[in-house]
Amino acid sequence: MKKNDQEKHGVTTVKCEEVQPLLVSYMSHELGQSRSDFVREHLRKCSNCQKVINDMQSTMDLLSSAAKMPSHIPDRLTPERRLKINWYFKHPFLLWIERNILLISMVIVSLLFILMAILMMQKRFVDNTSRFENGEIYDVNVIRTESDMQRLKKEHMQRMNSNKEEQAVSPETPAPVTENKKEEVK
Amino acid sequence: MNGSENIQNERIEAIISKYEGILLRYAARVVNNYDAAQDVVQEVFIRLCEKWCHELEDNESHLSSWLLSVAHNCCVDHIRKESRLSRLHKDDSAGKSHVTDAEINKKNSEVSDQARIALDSLEIRERQIVVLKVFEEKSYREISEITGLSETNIGFILHNSMKKMADTLQKANGK
Numbered sequence: 239m240k241k242n243d244q245e246k247h248g249v250t251t252v253k254c255e256e257v258q259p260l261l262v263s264y265m266s267h268e269l270g271q272s273r274s275d276f277v278r279e280h281l282r283k284c285s286n287c288q289k290v291i292n293d294m295q296s297t298m299d300l301l302s303s304a305a306k307m308p309s310h311i312p313d314r315l316t317p318e319r320r321l322k323i324n325w326y327f328k329h330p331f332l333l334w335i336e337r338n339i340l341l342i343s344m345v346i347v348s349l350l351f352i353l354m355a356i357l358m359m360q361k362r363f364v365d366n367t368s369r370f371e372n373g374e375i376y377d378v379n380v381i382r383t384e385s386d387m388q389r390l391k392k393e394h395m396q397r398m399n400s401n402k403e404e405q406a407v408s409p410e411t412p413a414p415v416t417e418n419k420k421e422e423v424k
Numbered sequence: 425m426n427g428s429e430n431i432q433n434e435r436i437e438a439i440i441s442k443y444e445g446i447l448l449r450y451a452a453r454v455v456n457n458y459d460a461a462q463d464v465v466q467e468v469f470i471r472l473c474e475k476w477c478h479e480l481e482d483n484e485s486h487l488s489s490w491l492l493s494v495a496h497n498c499c500v501d502h503i504r505k506e507s508r509l510s511r512l513h514k515d516d517s518a519g520k521s522h523v524t525d526a527e528i529n530k531k532n533s534e535v536s537d538q539a540r541i542a543l544d545s546l547e548i549r550e551r552q553i554v555v556l557k558v559f560e561e562k563s564y565r566e567i568s569e570i571t572g573l574s575e576t577n578i579g580f581i582l583h584n585s586m587k588k589m590a591d592t593l594q595k596a597n598g599k
Contacts, residue, residue: 262586263579266557268564293590297542298558300593304539305559311452311461313445319466320440327436327473337474 253280254287261291265298436476440469443488446560447495453543453555454499460506464498471498489569492560496552496570503548541596542589550585553578 257280263269264277281287315323326333335342447468451461471494543551549571556562556570557578564575571578 259580259583262582263564266564266582268575268579290587293594294586297586297590297593300535301539301542301554301558301589304535307535311449312458313448315440315444315448315465315469316462319462323440323466323469323473324433324436326470327433327476330473333470333474 254284257281257284257287258290261287261294262298265291265295432476436469436473439472439487443491444469447491450492450555450560451495451499453559454496454548454551455502455506456540456544460502464495464502467498468494485569489566492556492570493572499552500548538593538596542593545588545592546585550581550588553581554585554589557582 257277260269260273260277264274267274269277281291444465447465448461451464452458455461455464468491472491543554546554553567553571553573556567562570564578567573567578568575573581
């Protein structure tokens, strides 16, 4: 609204801006008595706000008449949908599963991964135990690198060789005297 | 046990029968598609089954607000999903429903078309409030319960919506 027009209508811009947001509430009878009076009084003087409220009223009338027309919107749910709702009402647990299917799938996959990890660790432990029994490794609980394993194997072989050499150098231990031999001596 | 289940089934049937009409009208006006409205209302009642409690069951006005509020959320979900997929489907189905109207009554169809053009110019939130106010004739307090907005805010949104619709209709009629 131009300033000259406002002066002509004897109202200020501030007033129109204050009043216009209240127009729909005024039309809907949602304003209190004092504010309704304030808007009515302003509308009596201001032709600009009268035009605004007339435009709004015609839009409201159009929508209201559309609302009152016989509607072709179906007013009943289809029987299949009703059956589905009843079925869900009777089986809330299945409904819960359907709603949380993604979460349930994720939990199942995670559990499978954990189970696989446990099985793999168990298999590795069993392998290490058998290698320990075969003398390939010395400590089942310590996972060693390949170089460590080779070094340990070398040390083990050296110890075995040195033991053999010691046995070869030292005199043979006397054989235990059996009962038969004792009798022969007698 | 069986008796109480039967009573609950009868109760939910009664609630569906009572509210399906208003929810279907509301959803159809917001999403502008009759089939989608059926899906939305089905989802609303399934959510009611999930949240079934006596507090909701006993308080009639609270139940009505709750159902409309859930219906709105479902409409928003539907519109978002549709707009993600394509807007074509929505426009196509809207065209179909208007053709049906036109076959039944040309004058009615003109008014419905104008109302539809006006409503289509609004954002979802604005459309929801206009439908609740004008089509369902709810008071500001009831709309506030349904939407969770303050009454002042509702008045402001309605004012903006009316201005927007008036401009859209003027442009449409000007052509």
